[in-house]
Amino acid sequence: MKIVSFCHFLQGPAGMQYLGDMGADIVKIEPPQGVFERHWAGADCARVGGVSAFYLCANRNARSLAIDLKRPEAKEILFRLIGGSHAVAENFRPGTLDRLGFGYEAVRAGKPDIIYASASGFGSDGPYAGRPGQDLLIQAMSGLMASTGGGERLPTPVGCAAVDQHGGALFALGILGAYVKWLRTGEGTRVEASLLGAGIDLQMESLVTYYASKRGRAALDRHENLGSWFHAAPYGVYAVADGAVAISISPLDRLSRALDSDRLKALLNSNTYDDRDAIADAVATELASWRFEDLARALDKEGVWHGRVDDFDDLVDNPQVRHNQAFRDAEVNGETIRLLNHPNRYDGRLPERSSFALEQGADTRRILSEAGYGDSEISELLRDGVVHASCG
Secondary structure (H helix, E strand, C coil), rough: CCCEEEECCCHHHHHHHHHHHCCCEEEEEEEECEEEEEEHEEEEEEEEEEEEEHHHCCCCECCCCCEECCCCCHHHHHHHHHHHCEEEECCCCCCCCHHHHCHHHHHHCCCCEEEEEEEEEECCCCCCCCCCCHHHHHHCCCHHHHCCCCCCCCCCCCCCCCCHHHHHHHHHCCCCCHHHHHHHHHEEEEEEEEEEHHHHHHCHHHHHHHHHCCCHHHHCCCCEEEEECCCCCCCCCEECCCCEEEEECCCHHHHHHHHHCHHHCCCCCCCCCCHHHHHHHHHHHHCCCCCCCHHHHHHHHHCCEEECCCCCHHHHHCCHHHHHEEEEEEECCCEEEEECCCCEECCCCCCCCCCHHHHCCCCCCHHHHHHCCCHHHHHHHHHHHCCCCCCC
């Protein structure tokens, strides 16, 4: 599968990276000055080998063509590329590519079997279509913040760009589904994904349970140690003497035996959902003096589901994480960065493809040559500033 990608920020590039890891040929269209993620790096400008960490996190296995879309010559180049591709992917605000001459109708007119995939904040139409769609804003609008917080806590954002990342996965899923249809029928598809849709889909269990329970907003209020509004106690996170522990779905009688706690045994006849705050408070008190190793042995003996709360430094030393090869080190201009591997295995192996266009236009010459442009034509396009090629 070959995709011409007008994707930037995270949602679109993440989707392209999933597909590129699996073997798709991704041609990333960039302005001559480079896309946003080359210039913004987060964490007060985290860079390795002079390259933004934000760019490196989600642009693996994408080739770069740097081109000035506002130049009339760009249209002929891109339509030639699109003509030899299966899909166009983009995550601009709705209408942006239409104004530049590369919207769905224009592309479909030249290539009726095209898979045209758009990822946006809110969808291609509707009252919010023109608003900026960004992970934090979607977390707020979708109810995710309200359900993550609760009680005396303010609505609380998840500590990562969860909506963007899930949005990227759903974007890739939609393109794959359309590609299967193309292989079967030869027909194109208009694929539309949105961050709002991803933010809602991310909460499938929570939202369906909320509307089915008919308990209303008050159900979101809960003890600060409880991990969700819809699970019964003791489901949550609790401090121990040397860190913190997560207690998952576990019968209270097992936990009371593991801790040999009279206080918890006195609560065994309680409704573990309606009385969840009182139970959580008791569990927090009982666990505070335990060291994790001793607690883990006691919980394992009674079959209580639990896990130590690790931070990012702990994560890389987790033996299962190491076994699964979740991370890989990559060299970037003489420096080393730790990257995530593709999350799935295929026939027991991780995808082996791993390359980066470290500068915008790193692949301009080769991409144009593959599209049938001769050396003199490429040189003329470079000289006139229609396209840009890196010096590397």
